[in-house]
Amino acid sequence: xxxxxxxxxxxxxxxxxxxxxxxxxxxxxxxxxxxxxxxxxxxxxxxxxxxxxxxxxxxxxxxxxxxxxxxxxxxxxxxxxxxxxxxxxxxxxxxxxxxxxxxxxxxxxxxxxxxxxxxxxxxxxxxxxxxxxxxxxxxxxxxxxxxxxxxxxxxxxxxxxxxxxxxxxxxxxxxxxxxxxxxxxxxxxxxxxxxxxx
Numbered sequence: 001x002x003x004x005x006x007x008x009x010x011x012x013x014x015x016x017x018x019x020x021x022x023x024x025x026x027x028x029x030x031x032x033x034x035x036x037x038x039x040x041x042x043x044x045x046x047x048x049x050x051x052x053x054x055x056x057x058x059x060x061x062x063x064x065x066x067x068x069x070x071x072x073x074x075x076x077x078x079x080x081x082x083x084x085x086x087x088x089x090x091x092x093x094x095x096x097x098x099x100x101x102x103x104x105x106x107x108x109x110x111x112x113x114x115x116x117x118x119x120x121x122x123x124x125x126x127x128x129x130x131x132x133x134x135x136x137x138x139x140x141x142x143x144x145x146x147x148x149x150x151x152x153x154x155x156x157x158x159x160x161x162x163x164x165x166x167x168x169x170x171x172x173x174x175x176x177x178x179x180x181x182x183x184x185x186x187x188x189x190x191x192x193x194x195x196x197x198x
Contacts, residue, residue, distance in 0.1 A: 008049070008050075011040070011042070011050065012050045014040045014041075015036060015037070015040045015042070015050055015051075015057075016060055016061055016064040017040075017064065018036045018039040018040045019031060019036045019057055019058070019060075019061035019064065020061045020062075020064040020065045020068060021039075021104065022035065022036055022039075022061075023058070023061050023062065023065060023112075024065065024103050024104050024105075024106075024108075024111060025103060025104065027111075027115055028058050028061075028062065028112065028115050028119060028123065029115065029118070031054070031057070031058060031061070033047055033054055033057065036057070055120045055122060055123065056122070058119070058120070058123050059120070059122040059123040059125070059126050060126070062108070062112065062119075062123050062126045062127055062130065063126040063129070063130065065108040065112070065130070066108055066126070066129075066130030066131075066133065066134070068105075069106075069107050069108055069130075069134070070130075070133065070134070070137070072105065073090065073134070073137065076089060076090055076093055077089070077090055077141075083141045083144040083145050084145055084194055086141060087138075087141045087142075087145070087192065087194060088189065088194045091157075091161070091185060091188055091189060091192075091194070092185065094107065094161050094165070095161055095164055095165070095181045095182075095184055095185035095188070096181065097177075097178060097181065099165065100165055100168045100169055100177065100181060106165075107134070107162070107165070108127075108130060109130075109131055109134065109158075109162045110162050110165040110166045110169065112127055113162060113166065114166075116128075131158075134158065135151070135154050135155050135158055136154075138154035138157065138158055139151045139153070139154035139155075142154055142192070145192075145193075147192065147193070153191075153192070157188050157191065157192060160184055160187065160188055161184060161188060163184075164180050164181055164183075164184035164185075165181070167180045168180040168181050
């Protein structure tokens with residue numbers, strides 16, 4: 001049976017969604033082609049109709065994790081919110097126990113950062129592009145708030161936020177883990193002049 005191009009595209013999207021879930025759950029090095037195909041309801045034999053290699057799948061799945069995170073970020077920022085309120089809301093969520101505790105829908109930067117240097121070049125490029133787009137979105141809000149050096153400030157604030165989430169996930173003591181998030185949240189909000197944004 002021959003399928004049309006639209007069916008093939010939907011199947012590819014389903015595969016990328018499953019691969020993105022697998023990367024979040026297990027990391028990019030542990031992703032299994034057969035497992036991803038099975039979770040998408042397909043046989044292993046159809047893999048090469050969609051991807052040139054496992055490395056190709058990993059690179060595109062990393063891009064998918066950033067697309068999904070970007071869509072969630074846009075929803076979280078919400079239409080009609082003032083820039084200060086939107087940014088404060090995003091920072092509050094990013095540096096929360098809820099974000100720390102989720103691996104399936106959170107930002108890809110904290111859970112992929114340690115693996116990124118060991119990824120193939122195409123996957124590293126997708127990771128870097130995803131991080132750059134997130135930084136640009138952050139910087140755009142800072143520009144709307146007329147903050148000085150929005151690009152540098154966005155990169156620095158995001159680096160602190162990612163680091164805080166990484167450390168809080170690694171810390172076995174719940175109180176210390178929560179403290180990493182709280183200290184970083186207060187620091188970022190203060191630096192961005194958002195302590196009173198509501």
